[in-house]
Amino acid sequence: MSTPGRGLHGQVLDTLGPEITAGEYPPGSVLRTDELAQRFDVSRSVMREAVRVLESMHLVESRRRVGVTVRPRSEWNVYDPQVIRWRLAGADRPHQLRSLTVLRSAVEPVAAGLAARNATAEQCKELTECALGMVAHSRGHQLEGYLFHDIAFHRVILNASGNEMFARLGDVVAEVLTGRTQHDVMFEDPDPAAVTLHVKLAEAVRERDAARAEELTREIAVGALQELDILAP
Amino acid sequence: MSTPGRGLHGQVLDTLGPEITAGEYPPGSVLRTDELAQRFDVSRSVMREAVRVLESMHLVESRRRVGVTVRPRSEWNVYDPQVIRWRLAGADRPHQLRSLTVLRSAVEPVAAGLAARNATAEQCKELTECALGMVAHSRGHQLEGYLFHDIAFHRVILNASGNEMFARLGDVVAEVLTGRTQHDVMFEDPDPAAVTLHVKLAEAVRERDAARAEELTREIAVGALQELDILAP
DNA sequence: GGGAACAAAAAGTCAGACTTATTTGTCACA
DNA sequence: TGTGACAAATAAGTCTGACTTTTTGTTCCC
Structure with missing residues (x-):
């Protein structure tokens, strides 16, 4: 990498x-x-x-x-990908994962809303393929395959938003998702509810339903926050 | 600077x-x-x-x-403050201001919600002072004074969120607000509605009303987006 | 035409001498 | 005692020139 x-x-x-x-x-x-x-x-x-x-x-x-x-x-320039990688490799990895996940929870819903407005046909297709890939690898300890499609999915959303600041968070999200799979949580198969949400999100973007895309992404984010015991009561 | x-x-x-x-x-x-x-x-x-x-x-x-x-x-590492400054000084300044304002609209509401939960008494006090300062400089072409308190206000919110990724966006917000005042919009006194929203936001944080703080910040963000003709229909 | 040997180009590395800014300490003077 | 100026020490900053290494493109031979 x-x-x-x-x-x-x-x-x-x-x-x-x-x-x-x-x-x-x-x-x-x-x-x-x-x-x-x-x-x-x-x-x-x-x-x-x-x-x-x-x-x-x-x-x-x-x-x-x-x-x-x-x-x-x-x-520190904590948005520098290199710095993020160094910190994720070190002792305050958990702290860093939390910070980044909270950032994701703020950014991705808005990005998804914009993606529903701006995504090209090609991007919609990619999104659907990624979601299907996630479904296909969601059972039977195929974590690597699942991770691959999960990363690709979120990257497409961020790129499709049309906002360069969002797009550049693709690497950050990739690091977070990879880190989550490799170490902390996720011993077993991914949460079926999360998989369903991704499928629905791809659908919402395809149908240009910005409000639904944003709301679905918020639900995905809540799941990610809960996995790290970051409560939002 | x-x-x-x-x-x-x-x-x-x-x-x-x-x-x-x-x-x-x-x-x-x-x-x-x-x-x-x-x-x-x-x-x-x-x-x-x-x-x-x-x-x-x-x-x-x-x-x-x-x-x-x-x-x-x-x-490019578009989150590098130096890169942001260079780009803001150049030709695609308008484009950059839009990207950053959209980013703000995603991040600041969530940050405000967290600030309502995590702000210290000291931070609440600072917030109120900033809001009062904005009110005091909101009329009669005191743009510099208004800007100063506006920047300080948003910086306190981001810091009080307790999330380091949010906190580090303080400089970015400062650049955006400065840029807005110096060049593009804001020939005249700031929108009274925006000033009121800031006062209410300081109040919401003081009262630990996270939901209201988030919603108020969303309204502030909508105002900022409208100023740049970024519609969210 | 394809592959191997060769040559050129540009970054990479190193060593050493020198410059400059900044700190710290000293000493004299008030 | 305090304060100012001055001097010394220090570590980064700069420059130069020689050398190495990697990569690319060419040429030549099979």
Whole structure:
């Protein structure tokens, strides 16, 4: 997934990024470029490039005569897919999954409503195929196949919304769904009710029923929130 | 605003970033590090750091023997505050404002509902103060003062939601509100109805009425969408 | 025509010297 | 005692040049 080992600086980031996002260096900690370069056995130029990337993610701040200081979590670019991946791979994975699921619950219903208005015929077809795929893999421990179609389904919805901000959350949703299947919940087959809701949603989009599409997605979201014990009483 | 001129590579980005996000180099265009370094009159090391940052934003991809190729817009990290700022400063500013306003309309109602549950006493107080500030500056062309309190208001809501993903949209909302005041709409005093809604929203949060807070925010969002002629029939 | 060897191109890497901003400490002076 | 200016130390920032590596495109031979 993504782009592994695109150069030495990338390899450095693969270990330094997760360390920082895991909170291994508390906010305010100071790193020295030279020391880091030694530790990773790379030249200063390579290390500097890595630091620049971390800086652009607002994970650290580099200042003369001071060093590279770790920023407080509240300033991190938490929408950066790379940061999301690092955090999902670390200790606060549960916390991250919750945050993202709440975000999904806000965004996806609106996106579905827009999709019902804007989806092309091609997208409607894809949506139906995805839903059928989910049905086909909903029984008998075919979790990988189910996941695949689930991700594709939500990606089509987000893309069909016609809003680029929504569309770019496709990767985030994919990470959340993958994470959910791989680790936390879902030991057994997916909830049949959820499968039905997806089928109905595909239908609603096909029939241009925006209000119904939005409402159905809200129900799907409630299910996802409940799975993580995020109550909305 | 933000952090201007943090080193030579930053200055390069200040002009190269906007150029790319403005679509000046169409997707697939190839840039050469050496040429860029010459053009900006900086060393290759500095230029490389700049390219690394653009790469981490998924604006470009750097490959050996090929050069630095511009990626299609659909792959850009459009949630990166820097990218947002660049795009807002460029030609597709209207398009960007629409996308972001739709995003707001999805996120803020849910955030407000959560804020009604999770806001601290301190946050409730701040919210009320902001609302009062908006009222106080709502007449007589005090747009700057109104804007200031409007931004603060929405920032408090997003922070009080307790969800870090929502909280980090504070900057985005600030950019949108600022952009709206500075350029496009709002020649005259703000809509009195909007001001009233904000006051009521502060009240709803104070009274822990999540459903009402959510609904009021939805009404505010509808107003924002209408201002940009984004109809939701 | 297809495949292997070769050449060219551009990014990637490294090492070292030098510059500059910022902090911190010191010392003199009020 | 406090305050200001000045000096030293420090770590990032910058530049240069040489070298390596990967990828692409070409050419040549079968």
